[in-house]
Amino acid sequence: MTKRDVLTASTFSAAELENLLELTARMDGTRTGNVLQGRTIGLLFFEKSLRTRVSFEVATVQLGGHCLNIFAENELYGMEPDDRVVMDGTAEEHVKDAAKTLSRYVDALGVRHLHRSKSWDVDRQERLLHAYAEHATVPVINLESTLEHPCQALADIYTIRKNLLDLKGRKLTLAWTDHPEPKGMGPCHSLLHVAAMMGMDLTVAHPLGFELDDEIVGQARTTAESSGGSFRVVNDFESGVDGAEVLYARAWGAQKYWSDPEREAMVKRSLHSWRVDEEIMKRTDNALFMHPLPVRRNVVATDDVLDGDRSVIYDQAENRVHAQKALLTHLLG
Amino acid sequence: MTKRDVLTASTFSAAELENLLELTARMDGTRTGNVLQGRTIGLLFFEKSLRTRVSFEVATVQLGGHCLNIFAENELYGMEPDDRVVMDGTAEEHVKDAAKTLSRYVDALGVRHLHRSKSWDVDRQERLLHAYAEHATVPVINLESTLEHPCQALADIYTIRKNLLDLKGRKLTLAWTDHPEPKGMGPCHSLLHVAAMMGMDLTVAHPLGFELDDEIVGQARTTAESSGGSFRVVNDFESGVDGAEVLYARAWGAQKYWSDPEREAMVKRSLHSWRVDEEIMKRTDNALFMHPLPVRRNVVATDDVLDGDRSVIYDQAENRVHAQKALLTHLLG
Amino acid sequence: MTKRDVLTASTFSAAELENLLELTARMDGTRTGNVLQGRTIGLLFFEKSLRTRVSFEVATVQLGGHCLNIFAENELYGMEPDDRVVMDGTAEEHVKDAAKTLSRYVDALGVRHLHRSKSWDVDRQERLLHAYAEHATVPVINLESTLEHPCQALADIYTIRKNLLDLKGRKLTLAWTDHPEPKGMGPCHSLLHVAAMMGMDLTVAHPLGFELDDEIVGQARTTAESSGGSFRVVNDFESGVDGAEVLYARAWGAQKYWSDPEREAMVKRSLHSWRVDEEIMKRTDNALFMHPLPVRRNVVATDDVLDGDRSVIYDQAENRVHAQKALLTHLLG
Numbered sequence: 001m002t003k004r005d006v007l008t009a010s011t012f013s014a015a016e017l018e019n020l021l022e023l024t025a026r027m028d029g030t031r032t033g034n035v036l037q038g039r040t041i042g043l044l045f046f047e048k049s050l051r052t053r054v055s056f057e058v059a060t061v062q063l064g065g066h067c068l069n070i071f072a073e074n075e076l077y078g079m080e081p082d083d084r085v086v087m088d089g090t091a092e093e094h095v096k097d098a099a100k101t102l103s104r105y106v107d108a109l110g111v112r113h114l115h116r117s118k119s120w121d122v123d124r125q126e127r128l129l130h131a132y133a134e135h136a137t138v139p140v141i142n143l144e145s146t147l148e149h150p151c152q153a154l155a156d157i158y159t160i161r162k163n164l165l166d167l168k169g170r171k172l173t174l175a176w177t178d179h180p181e182p183k184g185m186g187p188c189h190s191l192l193h194v195a196a197m198m199g200m201d202l203t204v205a206h207p208l209g210f211e212l213d214d215e216i217v218g219q220a221r222t223t224a225e226s227s228g229g230s231f232r233v234v235n236d237f238e239s240g241v242d243g244a245e246v247l248y249a250r251a252w253g254a255q256k257y258w259s260d261p262e263r264e265a266m267v268k269r270s271l272h273s274w275r276v277d278e279e280i281m282k283r284t285d286n287a288l289f290m291h292p293l294p295v296r297r298n299v300v301a302t303d304d305v306l307d308g309d310r311s312v313i314y315d316q317a318e319n320r321v322h323a324q325k326a327l328l329t330h331l332l333g
Numbered sequence: 334m335t336k337r338d339v340l341t342a343s344t345f346s347a348a349e350l351e352n353l354l355e356l357t358a359r360m361d362g363t364r365t366g367n368v369l370q371g372r373t374i375g376l377l378f379f380e381k382s383l384r385t386r387v388s389f390e391v392a393t394v395q396l397g398g399h400c401l402n403i404f405a406e407n408e409l410y411g412m413e414p415d416d417r418v419v420m421d422g423t424a425e426e427h428v429k430d431a432a433k434t435l436s437r438y439v440d441a442l443g444v445r446h447l448h449r450s451k452s453w454d455v456d457r458q459e460r461l462l463h464a465y466a467e468h469a470t471v472p473v474i475n476l477e478s479t480l481e482h483p484c485q486a487l488a489d490i491y492t493i494r495k496n497l498l499d500l501k502g503r504k505l506t507l508a509w510t511d512h513p514e515p516k517g518m519g520p521c522h523s524l525l526h527v528a529a530m531m532g533m534d535l536t537v538a539h540p541l542g543f544e545l546d547d548e549i550v551g552q553a554r555t556t557a558e559s560s561g562g563s564f565r566v567v568n569d570f571e572s573g574v575d576g577a578e579v580l581y582a583r584a585w586g587a588q589k590y591w592s593d594p595e596r597e598a599m600v601k602r603s604l605h606s607w608r609v610d611e612e613i614m615k616r617t618d619n620a621l622f623m624h625p626l627p628v629r630r631n632v633v634a635t636d637d638v639l640d641g642d643r644s645v646i647y648d649q650a651e652n653r654v655h656a657q658k659a660l661l662t663h664l665l666g
Numbered sequence: 667m668t669k670r671d672v673l674t675a676s677t678f679s680a681a682e683l684e685n686l687l688e689l690t691a692r693m694d695g696t697r698t699g700n701v702l703q704g705r706t707i708g709l710l711f712f713e714k715s716l717r718t719r720v721s722f723e724v725a726t727v728q729l730g731g732h733c734l735n736i737f738a739e740n741e742l743y744g745m746e747p748d749d750r751v752v753m754d755g756t757a758e759e760h761v762k763d764a765a766k767t768l769s770r771y772v773d774a775l776g777v778r779h780l781h782r783s784k785s786w787d788v789d790r791q792e793r794l795l796h797a798y799a800e801h802a803t804v805p806v807i808n809l810e811s812t813l814e815h816p817c818q819a820l821a822d823i824y825t826i827r828k829n830l831l832d833l834k835g836r837k838l839t840l841a842w843t844d845h846p847e848p849k850g851m852g853p854c855h856s857l858l859h860v861a862a863m864m865g866m867d868l869t870v871a872h873p874l875g876f877e878l879d880d881e882i883v884g885q886a887r888t889t890a891e892s893s894g895g896s897f898r899v900v901n902d903f904e905s906g907v908d909g910a911e912v913l914y915a916r917a918w919g920a921q922k923y924w925s926d927p928e929r930e931a932m933v934k935r936s937l938h939s940w941r942v943d944e945e946i947m948k949r950t951d952n953a954l955f956m957h958p959l960p961v962r963r964n965v966v967a968t969d970d971v972l973d974g975d976r977s978v979i980y981d982q983a984e985n986r987v988h989a990q991k992a993l994l995t996h997l998l999g
Contacts, residue, residue: 031371038697040724048408050431054401054438058373061399066727068720074407074740075714077960086964088846093960097972097979098716101959104984105720180421293434294410294426298419306430313430318437364704381741383764387734387771391706394732407740513754626767627743627759631752639763646763651770 004331005133005140007126009150009190010219014197014227016330017157023326024158028319035333036065042106043143046072046113046128051293052143052151055320056110063325068106081131095128099135107332109136112143114184118259124213139331144186147213152292152316153190154323157198159316160246163288167198168228171285173244175237176206177300178274182253182261187292189216191248196224196231204233205240207271210254237274238283247287249276249301276301281310288312337664338466338473340459342483342523343552347530347560349663350490356659357491361652368666369398375439376476379405379446379461384626385476385484388653389443396658401439414464428461432468440665442469445476447517451592457546472664477519480546485625485649486523487656490531492649493579496621500531501561504618506577508570509539510633511607515586515594520625522549524581529557529564537566538573540604543587570607571616580620582609582634609634614643621645670997671799671806673792675816675856676885680863680893682996683823689992690824694985701999702731708772709809712738712779712794717959718809718817721986722776729991734772747797761794765801773998775802778809780850784925790879805997810852813879818958818982819856820989823864825982826912829954833864834894837951839910841903842872843966844940848919848927853958855882857914862890862897870899871906873937876920903940904949913953915942915967942967947976954978 005011012020041060043053053069060067070076077092087094102109111132115123123146133140142150157167164170172195174188188204189212195202202224204212211217211233221231234240241247257264275298281287289301289311297303306313338344345353374393376386386402393400403409410425420427435442444465448456456479466473475483490500497503505528507521521537522545528535535557537545544550544566554564567573574580590597608631614620622634622644630636639646671677678686707726711719719735726733736742743758753760768775777798781789789812799806808816823833830836838861840854854870855878861868868890870878877883877899887897900906907913923930941964947953955967955977963969972979 038728040727042720045408048410050403050409050426051434053408054375054403054435057401058399058438061373062371066724068723070716070720071407074737075711075719076716077714080963084964084969087962088965092962093716094963097959097961097963100980101717101983102720104980105724105987293430295430296420296425297413297427297430298417299421303417314433314437317434321438378741381743383736383742383759384767386741387708387736387768390734391732391771394706395704404740626763628763629753629758630746630760630763631750632754636750647766647770650767654771 003137003139006150006327007129007133007140007142008148009153009193012197017194017197020154020326020330021158021161023329024154024319024323027325028322031062033062033325034064035329036060036063039107039332040066040068040105041108041110041328042068042070042102043110044070044072044112047144049112049143051317051320052112055317056324059321059324059328063328079128081127095131096135099132100137103137106138108139108141108328110141110143113145115146120255120258141327144184146184147186147216148190149186150190151320151324151327152187153194154327155316155319156191156290156292157194158323159290159312159319160288163312164245167200169199169201170246171201171203171244172246172248173203173205173241174248174250175240175276176210176274177249177251177276178268178272179251179296179300180265182257182264183251185212185252188212188250188252192216192220193223196220196229197227199227199229200224201230203240203244205237206235207274208235209256209267210252241280241283244284244287246290247276247281247284248290250291251300275299276305278302278304281305286310290316293317336470336472339483339660340462340466340473340475341481342486342526345530350527350530353487353659353663354491354494356662357487357652357656360658361655364395366395366658367397368662369393369396372440372665373399373401373438374441374443374661375401375403375435376443377403377405377445380477382445382476384650384653385445388650389657392654392657392661396661412461414460428464429468432465433470436470439471441472441474441661443474443476446478448479453588453591456591474660477517479517480519480549481523482519483523484653484657484660485520486527487660488649488652489524489623489625490527491656492623492645492652493621496645497578500533502532502534503578504534504536504576505579505581506536506538506574507581507583508573508609509543509607510582510584510609511601511605512584512629512633513598515590515597516584518545518585521545521583521585525549525553526556529553529562530560532560532562533557534563536573536577538570539568540607541568542589542600543585574613574616577617577620579623580609580614580617581623583624584633608632609638611635611637614638619643623649626650669803669805672816672993673795673799673806673808674814675819675859678863683860683863686820686992686996687824687827689995690820690985690989693991694988697728699728700730701995702726702729705773705998706732706734706771707774707776707994708734708736708768709776710736710738710778713810715778715809717983717986718778722990725987725990725994729994745794747793761797762801765798766803769803772804774805774807774994776807776809779811781812786921786924807993810850812850813852813882814856815852816856817986817990817993818853819860820993821982821985822857822956822958823860824989825956825978825985826954829978830911833866835865835867836912837867837869837910838912838914839869839871839907840914840916841906841942842876842940843915843917843942844934844938845917845962845966846931848923848930849917851878851918854878854916854918858882858886859889862886862895863893865893865895866890867896869906869910871903872901873940874901875922875933876918903946907946907949910950910953912956913942913947913950914956916957917966941965942971944968944970947971952976956982959983
């Protein structure tokens with residue numbers, strides 16, 4: 001028996017995604033279950049979390065299981081991810097030992113960790129997450145990493161389908177927005193994977209210099225094209241949103257300023273207009289407005305848009321519970 | 334359907350308080366229930382907590398529910414409470430979005446937050462708590478705020494009644510005491526509300542300059558008088574406790590030194606005698622001794638008093654569980 | 667009724683230990699139970715924890731109970747352990763009040779606290795732990811203290827017996843190892859108690875100057891000798907491990923450098939060879955290799971040893987769950 005990790009949304013086949021969405025729909029509306037009876041889900045947070053932590057805990061409890069949260073900064077020893085290191089530095093425990101120990105205690109392990117070193121090329125390798133996956137003998141679920149946020153993507157695509165029904169050929173724009181800080185690309189990359197699998201017509205709109213990850217963009221393009229959809233990148237906000245049926249807004253940091261957030265902040269001074277307001281919404285085809293939260297109100301999007309009747313931001317949050325119940329049932333049921 | 338928040342102890346009518354106390358008595362002695370089966374209570378702590386957190390978790394579990402604790406300092410993003418702000422500062426999430434998200438996950442939301450800015454007039458508005466109550470679509474329960482601590486007051490008045498039985502016209506003194514730090518007034522204000530509702534004869538004793546909140550004192554006075562009780566404030570410790578049947582000790586900070594705790598500490602050098610000892614207890618009518626804990630031993634009250642046979646400080650703590658089970662049943666049952 | 671605390675592994679009689687090991691064996695392999703139905707186990711952590719926290723939570727849940735974790739650094743007020751102190755300093759709450767309050771809420775209380783002052787003689791008195799035990803009215807379980815780690819020892823001795831079966835006269839070497847930091851002696855002391863009770867032939871190997879606690883060593887020697895075993899201390903690594911059937915490796919700090927970790931680090935520069943590698947393992951009688959984790963890989967022991975087929979480090983970790991289920995059942999069942 002090989003265990004199944006969920007480190008990237010691209011791990012799902014189209015058929016598996018379809019199954020997950022159907023299972024999510026069945027979970028949406030029921031609050032009790034027993035598929036996790038007598039089982040424990042461990043969640044390891046190296047970053048702050050509101051939605052992911054609470055929605056996973058609620059999902060686990062609703063399935064009859066026990067959820068165990070570990071907040072690494074306060075509770076855990078420093079962790080060494082690399083093999084064969086002489087551990088005479090500050091790291092008190094090796095990921096191998098933590099992962100193998102936790103595998104004796106829990107039935108699945110969620111990990112949230114974002115790397116923020118000087119180098120995008122190093123960070124995109126997600127060494128810590130992959131070390132957990134390599135050493136754990138139970139399924140490891142990515143709760144947001146440098147590159148991906150597959151659980152968010154499951155909730156997002158479920159939210160889109162619940163509203164638009166058939167997704168083939170439907171126009172989704174993922175629009176970069178302004179933000180005072182360099183944010184991770186995880187929710188964006190994972191969304192591209194699943195939306196491409198559904199055969200949507202995808203547009204990514206961002207300023208020059210704020211490219212998403214090359215490899216993931218390439219994968220999503222290939223997937224979209226082979227699923228009957230399309231994929232394009234534009235560097236103009238307004239033309240990017242024209243005719244969109246779904247407008248997904250999200251800030252992310254630039255790879256080229258990865259080691260220099262101050263420089264990125266300077267560059268972004270001329271990009272404040274990348275903010276979703278009513279004028280932008282009018283260019284769309286009455287688009288659903290989406291954002292994974294937390295959101296900087298009136299920077300990323302205006303209150304009017306966020307609180308408008310096309311906004312489904314809280315549905316996205318709620319659907320985390322249903323999607324994660326489906327995922328846990330799929331992995332462990 | 335309008336939801337019911339519990340932000341202040343004055344929210345209860347006399348009849349409702351009576352019901353709550355009867356329900357508390359029924360909870361006192363039973364450990365199992367199922368009124369919260371399949372439900373989750375979320376507790377949001379912006380301050381440290383021992384009794385509140387543990388007693389709420391135990392209460393929830395005993396009612397068959399799930400309790401989810403969020404410690405804001407370590408787990409949460411910075412929170413913006415004000416409407417229509419351009420969020421380009423340090424706050425990463427708006428209270429509106431946190432409250433609306435959490436309302437999709439939990440069935441009631443407890444919030445502990447005390448403001449400590451330069452201005453009492455600003456802090457007494459309790460903007461963060463009120464923002465949660467405004468935006469949440471589930472009941473919000475105050476777990477101690479700048480002004481109030483209604484759950485403590487329910488446990489306290491239950492403790493008093495369990496000992497004194499009929500409370501009408503019984504003499505309760507709330508006595509200010511010394512303390513190295515400026516403490517919040519929440520437990521005191523909430524106690525005044527409920528003791529006034531029960532028609533007790535209330536005395537508040539504190540040094541000049543350490544007045545409680547004007548508006549709450551006014552409300553409590555009106556309530557006491559219309560309930561057949563009385564209300565007086567004295568600035569002398571000894572005459573304040575004369576003949577008391579309940580002596581409730583608690584330190585609180587002065588409004589006038591709100592922005593200057595060092596100055597308050599200097600003023601308090603001459604107030605060390607505001608400490609409950611055996612001599613003070615002798616002036617009372619064999620009073621019950623009460624304090625909400627944590628207590629600075631031998632500063633607020635002597636060991637002899639705290640550990641004496643009239644002290645009910647641990648009963649107060651225990652009764653938090655029973656009172657909160659009653660409250661949760663009342664709100665959600 | 668007197669309550670039963672578990673502060674040291676020496677609290678168990680030989681017969682009681684035998685019962686606990688049999689109960690552990692019955693727990694090993696079953697995941698459900700109801701002996702803690704309707705009960706809450708409170709765990710108080712003044713130090714970081716991975717295995718202890720997670721294994722106790724899982725153990726409690728598997729027995730049908732509720733586990734409540736309190737991380738003191740972030741959640742708790744400063745705590746005063748000493749009697750009759752005038753609490754006008756920084757400690758906001760007395761251990762007496764915390765212990766008596768928690769005893770109203772939980773059915774057993776675990777405490778992890780290690781003292782690290784300037785003086786070994788002071789720290790070995792474990793004032794905080796003993797204050798909790800003195801004031802709590804429910805059983806207090808030591809989750810690792812300055813001197814002891816009885817729950818680890820129960821898991822360890824169970825692990826040894828599961829592998830070696832009859833332990834009488836079997837050779838166990840506890841070997842000091844190098845480590846960049848001064849570690850506590852708790853797991854070592856508690857192991858000596860229980861291994862001595864089983865009548866094992868015990869060798870403690872450490873460099874001169876790194877003596878374990880005199881009193882505990884004396885107790886273990888007496889116990890070993892009266893149980894048909896033996897006890898010796900050697901100051902040479904290689905002769906210490908010769909012929910061992912169990913090699914238990916662990917670093918610990920020196921009493922004489924207790925107030926001066928920099929000096930200890932300097933002394934340890936010449937002790938890097940106290941590391942378990944394949945050469946050392948070859949001197950043993952095909953010994954089981956044990957360590958309580960977390961372990962500094964390639965400092966305490968090499969990867970080859972830790973990951974070798976005689977290593978049972980993850981079994982030790984897993985057996986924490988089974989042993990603690992046995993202990994909780996023994997204390998509360």
